[in-house]
Amino acid sequence: MSFLDIENATKSYGAARVLNETNISVEEGEFLVLVGPSGCGKSTLLNMIAGLETVTSGEIRIRGKRMNEVKPAERNIAMVFQSYALYPNMTVRGNISFGMEMQGVPKPEREKKIAEVADLLQIKPFLDRKPGQLSGGQRQRVAMGRALTRDPDLFLFDEPLSNLDAKLRVDMRTEIKKLHQKLGTTIVYVTHDQIEALTLSTRIAVMFGGDVQQLGTPDEIYNNPVNMFVAGFMGSPSMNLLAATLRQGADGMEVELARPDASKVRLPFSAATTQADLSDMDGREVVFGIRPEALTDSEGATPASQAIHYADILVDVVEPAGSDTFVTVTLGGKDAIGRLRANAKAVAGKTFTFAFDMEKAMLFDPETQQRIA
């Protein structure tokens, strides 16, 4: 039994199933992020935890207690909505105290709690303003303040940052993380932004098409994706997924990628790279996955890697981005992006020697999309 158990939970609207059997266990104090593209079922799952949507089958438990039939107000949860959902007719103070009022908390205690929360989130100067008079970031703080007053078992966040501008989003992200570290409350957080997922979470559930594709720590999700969807969704720029063929080389298996001029690049994919047994896969079509930071220039390659391999490839486009330079090449019939150091000497239209960090490379089955190695 964990703090929050989601056991075989499903959701259907009539005949349409939006969430397939889902099993997630969250320990106390964890920060779980549900991430995925829109329509993947992440918000539905969050609403089911909140009690705003019914559970079609399966069970949701908080502290071991079945929650399926419990009203939202009695689950001891607090939720922060994407639109903040501040009551427009009440002042900030009214918004924060409304929940406590509904729970029958006596007035002096409410005042004390409001002062506490206002201090924590620095919203004291606008306690008596209406939400309409606040900026996006301030509203966001008030929405969190309202959630905080409840001392909930569980915090639920539904894309809380997606209405903010880019800079504020980064600031608020840090604040949410600070808040979690300070309070240690269990959080379930929904977002479609994979950066938010990686930076905030202690664990991530990547969702797609009503299924949890992979559940793991940010490190596992990023470095060991189980399938092509997770590999492609997490990370920015996303992982290069290139058509390739496995070949038997002199020292074990090699990955063969086609250059635009039909010549081949061969990269060893052997014991140093993977534990998987590829010995009988000669000639097999695979998808070769490599992240941009593992496709770099020779000085940029991490010295710790046991398996750096070099290849000359024609450069199509060079995009200097300040701290890094992104280079696009054509490999295996698709665009591949490499991330070089800012001062790398790549020039569009000329060949450049790329360093492939094969320790970070992966192979996927093009049919099932699952990871092979």
Place this chain on the structure above:
Amino acid sequence: MSTATRSNPWGRLALYLVLGLFCIYYLTPLYVMLINSFKPLGEITSGGMVALPQDWTSEPWQKAWSEAQVGVEATGLRPYFINSFLMVIPAVAITTILGALNGYVLTKWSFRGSTLIFGFILFGCFIPFQVVLIPMARTLGLLGLAGSVPGLVFVHVVYGISFSTLYFRNYYTSFPTELVRAAQIDGAGFFTIFWRIMLPSSGPIAVVCVIWLFTNIWNDFLFGASFSDFDSQPMTVALNNLVQSSTGVKEYNVHFAGAIIAALPTLLVYVVAGRFFVRGLMSGSVKG
């Protein structure tokens, strides 16, 4: 594109002239009513309809208000004026609240078939008054409300609900559902959410609804004439009786005064709440 151009002063003048003419055109009837209500009857019958009174008098107003022969007794319009208020205030309040409640349920607690039910409610907007006269008379009789002010309130509530539901449903459609959900998590129940969150945010549409209902119910003649008794007649019916009374001379000055008294409340409601009216009708069309 040209920047702000200085317009031709003659064009301006012509514009104001035309506008002024139209104003006079529209205000003439009101002017005639007003000045004649302050004249002794003799001045009207001697042919000076448009002239200002030579002898100002408030007697016609007094007469219309408290002395004129309207029904059996010479009570003036006063009791009927009170009847109208006794009818219109509860009718407007009940209809508005019920409409808001309907709109709230239809948008935020929608259930299987709620669109169909809304369709049926809307249907009520298109039923002509005359069609329901006889069935309604029977219903009022069965309910024991025939010929009473509560009976009239009932009729107007039944007729008004379609409109008030339409107004509030459309207004609440654009009201963020997340607010209702947030309130649910905060622990507010169905009615608490309605009273504390929905209604306080419904100002503009409530004003539209109140003006619409108030004007319609106050000005209604057909239901008033059909379903009321001598002691429950609304203002409109009484005014008709005053003007139509066949005994003695026609006291035009009293009729004018009575007509103005009858029109005052709707005028007042519009002046007080009118600026919200346009705002309410426009709400939702513009972001903000």
